[in-house]
Amino acid sequence: MTTAPLATTPVYERPDALTDVPTHYCPGCTHGIAHRLIAEVIDELGVRETTIGVASVGCSVFAYRYFATDFAQAAHGRAPAMATGLKRVSPERLVFTYQGDGDLASIGAAEILHAAARGEAITVFFLNNATYGMTGGQMAPTSLIGQKTTSSPLGRDAASQGSPIRMSELIAQLDGAAYVVRRSLHDVVQIKRAKKAIREAFEVQQRGLGFAMVELLSSCPTNWGMAPDEALGWIRDAMVPAYPLGDFKVPEGLRPARKGAHA
Amino acid sequence: MAVELLKGNVAFAEAAVRAGCEAYFGYPITPQTEALEHMAKRMPELGRVFVQAESEVAAINMVYGAAAAGARVMTSSSSPGVSLMMEGISYIAGSEVPAVVVDVMRGGPGLGNIAPAQCDYLQMVKGGGHGDYRSIVLAPSTVQELIDHTVLAFDLAEAWRTIVVVLADGSLGQMMEGAELPPMRPPRPPSERAAWALTGAIGRPTNLVSSIHLEPSEEEAFNQRLQAKYAAIEAAEVRVEEHLTGDARIAVVAFGTAARLAKTAIAAARDDGLAVGVLRPITLDPFPTAALRALAERVDGLLVVEMNAGQMLQDVQRVVAERVPVRFFGRTGGVMPMPEEIGAAIRELAHEVGAADDAAPWQEVPA
Amino acid sequence: MTHAERPIADVVIAGFGGQGVLFAGQLLAHAALDAGLHTTWFPSYGPEMRGGTANCTVVVADGPIGSPVVGRPQAAIVLNLPSLDRYEPLVAPGGLLVVNTSLVDRAVARDDLDVVAIPADDVAAELGHPKLTNVVLLGALLARHPALRALGRLTPEHLATTLARVLPERHHHLLGANRAALERGAELAGAAPAAVAPTGA
């Protein structure tokens, strides 16, 4: 008996903007999802050859291995400054940074605020996993009150260690910031929304509307000491209440293009 | 106290606690982070100050503030973080407040890697920050010395009102070795802080901690005073170890981890009949000029071994001033030189200067 | 030899992260210290560990130790194939190589080594404690390593005493199992053949 070959439609392929190498991320880490979403958008916009990425210092320091675009690797916290330099001398290129919470909200707090205040035409992807992943799980500026980390062994205490910084809300205050939203990567619905925001953040840059940032609530199962699915649950149950999802600033110019924007 | 198996990073942090350190400010960075984590646990437990700063720039300036208040204070970091501290270190030197910095060096430049290296020698010993300042720089080569130097660093910092740097590397920070911690010294009560410290001007004229001297002649007078202090430190605080240099015809000059690697290498070379010793500067600043010069008079050749491209080498060449051949063997980028490789370099030098005449025949060392 | 320190033993232990490689090395170092010896324990750290492999080097001596790392170790315990591939060529001629054959599907090619082959995963599982692979292999090393065995101060009994000191109280129910694993490893390793060169050769 012969069987006719089945007609196959690919349901899953590697985007051209991702290289064909296994990542170094831990099993269940959402850095991989964020990479894929960004790469899919780069493909869809057809900008792989005209985009320049800036990797920060954190677990995503090796992002340059995974994106098939030009890439730079900045000093810890300085990616927005480096991106400023890149963008100012090559305004026709799309420039994005990819930064963790230690990088963006701690050591690089000045650089990100000033890049936003200047209305730098760059796109920032801010992965907030409430910890320092690469160095082994220390407290981050975004760690939750009571969260136990290797440098807050008794749990983060507001009186001595301060309170979590909501960077999106903070940056949205700045006149130069054009597009600031927070999304999450904890389930399929949220992931789809995140992708849409990533696309918008690139479009803001393409249309010259100013500084754009997408904050993505992200997991670090390794340093949270959780199984991957438990970690996604922790984003939903512990992080989302502290970091409400939503749009903090969306430029007028983008509005007509948006159908069914969600809060 | 008994000898315990201690990890270098934990050992120096606990040594600081026991030396009466009142405040620690730092920022995570590998291969030093265990020290910060130890302090995060220990300092609050003892009612002392621990702050994870937002950056190394902030950490060193928190140190500056606590030091200005007359407290025993320290920070620790690794190469990229120490680079960020250079401005603060210059200010601390320029206002003569005591502070301790531990640098657990890693491969560079730039982000480099986290493997053991000694490539911050020039940065730490020659300045790094701006201005005519110097620091006392201690270079431990065992976990025990890392402990002892941390304690000593506080005492020297206060005695001389200066920055003291403990220049370790990733190998010392990450390894475990038998060592003994010092007994617990309670911190100095705030009422006994130094007369120059900012303690509030209750019943006394006000104090100022500052590094500004707008009038050039005043800045020059201040600089002359600093230089006089550095000369006094040079006269009083040089520390050096000479290991089997008595009969040596060849000497290895190395500090920290490189020196202990060299000690293993010369053991093998001596088995082959080569008269080799090691001179190990324990203080990199002040540099053991006299001991090195005296040794250079006695030996036929010197081999400088470092985990960098030849940084201390410049000081050795300056001091030795062509009295004997000075050769260099180094590995960079976080690669540790294996004793076998150092041994090969020793033999090469011995043959070059004719110090290998009665040694066993040359043997290729497998790489 | 009076002019320089010469270690009694240097041992590399290598395997996947999670196989207890670093712990086995620490146990050996703690026990050496308890036996009144000098010791260093030097781990691989950082991205190398992310890659899933881990190794450490333990040096034991009766005087101050120079290098905590060795280019050509006198003994190695390898817990998986990549570690065998990496360390087989490096062990010094005449040295000791302890292999976990549960995860290694090839023979040791060199004929100038004393090779102890133990299916340690299976042995540990038989003992009812599959996580004690590392301890079984350490027991084998200590029984077979000429210089360490000759000390008479690093027997399973000594190591059990050390473990009781360094293990947190909440793990003390495992002390018996650890001792059994050390003893089983020692038993499987048997005595060293006379041909093995003394360390330092």
Ligand SMILES: Cc1ncc(C[n+]2csc(CCOP(=O)(O)OP(=O)(O)O)c2C)c(N)n1
């Ligand atoms: C100047 C400097 N300080 C410290 C470090 C060490 N370091 C590397 S990554 C990192 C934190 C990364 O955390 P985060 O930005 O939250 O990213 P994640 O690893 O969680 O993705 C730190 C402190 C460094 N490389 N440079």
Ligand code: SF4
């Ligand atoms: S340590 Fe955390 S953030 Fe880093 S790769 Fe692993 S799971 Fe992801």
